[in-house]
Amino acid sequence: MAAVVSSPHYYEGTEKLLEVWFTSTSNDETCDLRSIKREKWDALLKLVRADIISMMKDEDMDAYVLSESSMFVTKNRFILKTCGTTTLLLAVKELIQMVKAECGFDKVNDIFYSRKNFVHPELQDQLHQSFDKEVSLLDEMFQHGAAYVLGRMNKDCWYLYTLDDVGVDQPDQTFELLMWDMCPKSMEVFTMQVSQDGKDATKRSGICDIIPGIKIDDFLFDPCGYSMNGILPGGFYITIHVTPEPHCSYVSFESNVPQASYEGLIQKVLKVFNPGKFLMTVFANSGSIAHGSLKQLEKIDCLEGYRRNDHQFCSFKNYYLTYTQFSRPVI
Amino acid sequence: MAAVVSSPHYYEGTEKLLEVWFTSTSNDETCDLRSIKREKWDALLKLVRADIISMMKDEDMDAYVLSESSMFVTKNRFILKTCGTTTLLLAVKELIQMVKAECGFDKVNDIFYSRKNFVHPELQDQLHQSFDKEVSLLDEMFQHGAAYVLGRMNKDCWYLYTLDDVGVDQPDQTFELLMWDMCPKSMEVFTMQVSQDGKDATKRSGICDIIPGIKIDDFLFDPCGYSMNGILPGGFYITIHVTPEPHCSYVSFESNVPQASYEGLIQKVLKVFNPGKFLMTVFANSGSIAHGSLKQLEKIDCLEGYRRNDHQFCSFKNYYLTYTQFSRPVI
Numbered sequence: 150m151a152a153v154v155s156s157p158h159y160y161e162g163t164e165k166l167l168e169v170w171f172t173s174t175s176n177d178e179t180c181d182l183r184s185i186k187r188e189k190w191d192a193l194l195k196l197v198r199a200d201i202i203s204m205m206k207d208e209d210m211d212a213y214v215l216s217e218s219s220m221f222v223t224k225n226r227f228i229l230k231t232c233g234t235t236t237l238l239l240a241v242k243e244l245i246q247m248v249k250a251e252c253g254f255d256k257v258n259d260i261f262y263s264r265k266n267f268v269h270p271e272l273q274d275q276l277h278q279s280f281d282k283e284v285s286l287l288d289e290m291f292q293h294g295a296a297y298v299l300g301r302m303n304k305d306c307w308y309l310y311t312l313d314d315v316g317v318d319q320p321d322q323t324f325e326l327l328m329w330d331m332c333p334k335s336m337e338v339f340t341m342q343v344s345q346d347g348k349d350a351t352k353r354s355g356i357c358d359i360i361p362g363i364k365i366d367d368f369l370f371d372p373c374g375y376s377m378n379g380i381l382p383g384g385f386y387i388t389i390h391v392t393p394e395p396h397c398s399y400v401s402f403e404s405n406v407p408q409a410s411y412e413g414l415i416q417k418v419l420k421v422f423n424p425g426k427f428l429m430t431v432f433a434n435s436g437s438i439a440h441g442s443l444k445q446l447e448k449i450d451c452l453e454g455y456r457r458n459d460h461q462f463c464s465f466k467n468y469y470l471t472y473t474q475f476s477r478p479v480i
Numbered sequence: 481m482a483a484v485v486s487s488p489h490y491y492e493g494t495e496k497l498l499e500v501w502f503t504s505t506s507n508d509e510t511c512d513l514r515s516i517k518r519e520k521w522d523a524l525l526k527l528v529r530a531d532i533i534s535m536m537k538d539e540d541m542d543a544y545v546l547s548e549s550s551m552f553v554t555k556n557r558f559i560l561k562t563c564g565t566t567t568l569l570l571a572v573k574e575l576i577q578m579v580k581a582e583c584g585f586d587k588v589n590d591i592f593y594s595r596k597n598f599v600h601p602e603l604q605d606q607l608h609q610s611f612d613k614e615v616s617l618l619d620e621m622f623q624h625g626a627a628y629v630l631g632r633m634n635k636d637c638w639y640l641y642t643l644d645d646v647g648v649d650q651p652d653q654t655f656e657l658l659m660w661d662m663c664p665k666s667m668e669v670f671t672m673q674v675s676q677d678g679k680d681a682t683k684r685s686g687i688c689d690i691i692p693g694i695k696i697d698d699f700l701f702d703p704c705g706y707s708m709n710g711i712l713p714g715g716f717y718i719t720i721h722v723t724p725e726p727h728c729s730y731v732s733f734e735s736n737v738p739q740a741s742y743e744g745l746i747q748k749v750l751k752v753f754n755p756g757k758f759l760m761t762v763f764a765n766s767g768s769i770a771h772g773s774l775k776q777l778e779k780i781d782c783l784e785g786y787r788r789n790d791h792q793f794c795s796f797k798n799y800y801l802t803y804t805q806f807s808r809p810v811i
Contacts (some may be wrong), residue, residue: 297629
C-alpha cells in the first residue's frame, strides 16, 4: 500500500443507515416498492449525493451497489446506507412522497435511522453535523419518533431514531458490526495494487466464505475501497463496505439473515477484517429466532482477544436491541 | 392550593446528583470526610448556590437538608443533590482539592453525575444548559469519564457521567424514582395550607411508612415544597424532595438501602405520590444484593396501571444499571 502522506484526505467510512417499512391503509396487496422506475431512484439518490453503480435482483429483492454504499428494495421495505459526506436525510420526505405517488403505500409502518458517531462531524453537511440536528429534522416528519444514544457520548457511540407507535409484525432482525482501527495487513486486499476487481477481493479476503451460497455483487474502487451486496431468497441480505486507508480505516458488516446465535458469524467477520475496535448492534422483534441470541450476547464480555467496554440492552415497543463495544486491550 | 396564575414562575425540581467515592493511595485509615469542618462545607455550597438548613447524624453518616435538596457525607462517600438553578458542577474541582487538603483522601475512586433532562434548560446557568457542556467540564477533570444518555433524547431521558477505570469495591446500590405530572390532590399535603411543618407533612403524606424505623429530618418550605432525609445505620439513606406546584410538579425519591427486590418499595412510593409519569434507575455492583433485582425489573412492563415506554439495561465496568420510564396511559 502507499505510505501515509502528511495530512491525507479524510474519508468518513461511517455510514448513515435508513430502513423504512411501508404499509397501505387500504390493504392494497398490489403495492410494491420494486415497481418504482429506475429514474425515480436515480433522482432520489441525487438528493443524497450517491449514484447507482450496479444492481442485482432475485424474486424478493432488488439490491443496488452505490458509489457510496448500498440500497435494498423489497415489496414493503426500503434500506439505504450511505457513507462519506452524503446527505441521506434529505431524501426521507421525498422518498415517502414518491412511494405514495408511484406505488400506493400511504403509511410509514416503522423507520430506523442509525449511525455511529462520525470521526469528523465538521466535514459533514450542516444537517448531519450533530445527532440533535438530525433528530430535529426527523421530528418534523414523524409524530412518534424516539431518539436514543447507545454507548458513550464522549467516546464511541451509536445513534438511533425509530418510531414508537405501530411497528413491523413479521419476524425481523438486523445485525451490524462496525469496525475501525483496522489491521493494515488485512486491508491490503481491498486495493487495486493487490486485487484485480471486486470478485478477486471477495475471494482473497475470505468474504466469500462468511455466508456460503449467497448471491454476490461486489465492487473494488480505484485505487482502493470495496463494497459488496449479498442476497438470499426471502429478502435476506448481507452488505459489506471497506475503507482501507490506514489513516481512516473502517469496515461495516450488516445482515438481516436470521441467526439463533451470532457467535459464529461474529468470529468469521472478525477473522476476515481484524479490527482494533468494533461495535455490534443486534435488533430483533419477538417473532425473530434471533430474539434469544440477545440474552446470549449479554454474557460475552471477552471475545477472540477483544475486551468489552460497553454493553446495553433496550426493550422498545416492537424490538429488542443490544449494543456492545469491544476493543483490543492496549498492551 | 392556590389556583394557577398566568405565567407562574417555573421552578425546576429536577435535581443534579453527584456521588463521589474517595480513597487514599497510601491506605491511610484515618482519612474521613466527616472531619471536614462545617464552614468548609458552607463555602463549598456557596459555589453551588445552596445553603445548609438542617443536619442530623449517626455513627456512619452526616446528613444535611439544604435550601435546594440534600447532602450526605460518610467516611469515604460524598453525595450532593441540588435542584432549581444551582450550579453543582462548579463545586467538583473545589471538592476534590478541599478533601485532599482537609482529610487526606488523594484519589477519586469513582464518580457518578446524573440528572433527568430539564424542562427548562434555558433557565439554567450556562454550564448546565446542556449535557454536552457538563461532559466537557467533567472531561477536563477526569481522564476515564464515560458519558451516557438513557431513554429518549427527544422526550424524557436521564444523563449519566461515570468513571471507567477503578471503582468501588464494597457492595453498593442506588435506587431513584423521579416523578412528574403529579396528581394535584397528592401534592396538597406539601403546602403550608394543609400541613403545619415537615413532621406533619411526613406523617400525613404516608412518607413515614415507606421505610419504617428510619431516622428522619424533614422540612416544609413556605408556602410550599418539602425535603426529607432519612438515615439508617451502615451509611444508608433515603431522601425525598417535592415541588408541589401544579405547573411544575416534580418529586424525587432516592435511596441506597439494599433491596433484593424493589417492587414493594416502588408500589409504596407510587401510592404516596401518584405521578402521571416517572422514571426509575437502579444501580448495583456485583457485591450488592440488589444485583439480581435488575433482571426482575426487566420483566415488568406494566405496573400499578402504568405502562412502560422504555427499558434499558447497561453493564458498566463495576456496576449494572437499569433505566425504565413509565406513564399512565392517555385515555
